Amino acid sequence: MEHLTLLLGIVIVTALVFDFTNGFHDTANAMATTISTGALRPKTAVAMSAVLNLVGAFLSVEVAKTISGGIINEKGISTEVIFAALVGAILWNLLTWLLGLPSSSSHALFGGLIGATLMSVGTSGVNGNTVVTKVLLPAIAAPIVAGLAAYLATKLTYRIGSRTDEKATAKGYRAGQIASAGLVSLAHGTNDAQKTMGVITLALVTGGVLAPGANPPLWVIVSAGLAIAMGTYLGGWRIIKTMGKGLTELRPQQGFSAQTGAATVILASSHLGFSLSTTQVCSGSVMGAGLGRKGGVVRWSTATRMFIAWGLTLPAAAVVGAGAEFLTRQGNVGIAAVAVLLIAGSGTIWTLSRRKPVDHTSVVPDAEAEPAGVVTTAIAAVTPPPPAGAPADLLKATILSPGGTAPEPTRPATV
Known part of the structure; x- marks a missing residue:
């Protein structure tokens, strides 16, 4: 086994940076509906989500194995390819965060890996069957299943509560929302933190530090869990605003239904090793819950922007990953150029975001938006x-x- 090289160390750090962006990009998956209905205060919600993301990272390694030894063939893949893939994923994550679009961090990672691998070794480096069965098909089916489950659950909750006091019922469902939001956070850690574990494990295999087919070491699990938890705690307020208030107006009953349906789908897929997008699942469940209430509506203009972002995510990240891999082939100068482009691109996006900042005060329910x-x-x-x-x-x-x-x-009185 070889020791860690400088490039391998850079790749590991870059993978953890991606994990960090995944955390604040996907916080909305678990907490947007809980915040929008007033069940939890924004900062309390993201703190709770961060802790449960960390716990979830220790529950399974099935998704990590799908990435480290499933989507990409380990043989013939260099450390430079993985570095290029991560650059594509990070830049797409930051761009969609700037626009407030809940796109898929998972598909950004897959796109980066596929694009960089195709540029490096061609089609032989990508396992097409695994991509179709464990990435593309779940990407289509999961949001539909979650949306249908949330729709039916919303119908059922309103039917059950039709003869009870609505305010008292809403309080009960707010408590249920907290529990279901915790379950989604746990599921998010179980599914998404593993993706970074898989990438780091793949890098360690290509660098000769681990044997092919090895499980993620404990230090990889811990570091990936901590990175996604810290990102989650920062709170991706832009995307929380879109998910909680931009798609549809949710009441506690709908929030509970949406989160319960999403958590069930995510946990089941993690157990089966399906590396689906938690963003797409949660967005589908929010739309299903919005349609499940009589008189409820979905803002299809926002939903259409989301669908376009979903469709562009994998190919856009693939193009950036392929371009970055082409540069890394030029040796140390190319690797340095890619690193500079990553830092410059990230810095530019951050600077643009400061022009119209969005923080926790932008996502609270309207009734709490202004002090008394x-x-x-x-x-x-x-x-x-x-x-x-x-x-x-x-x-x-x-x-x-x-x-x-x-x-x-x-x-x-007048007389």
């Missing part, structure tokens, strides 16, 4: 003043009454 004092002042500004000489309690009622309208003052 601001709301009271706004109401007072548009409310007609009370009659001259009116008692103080009438003045108070005029300013604080909901909607800015005061009850009619009691006038003395």
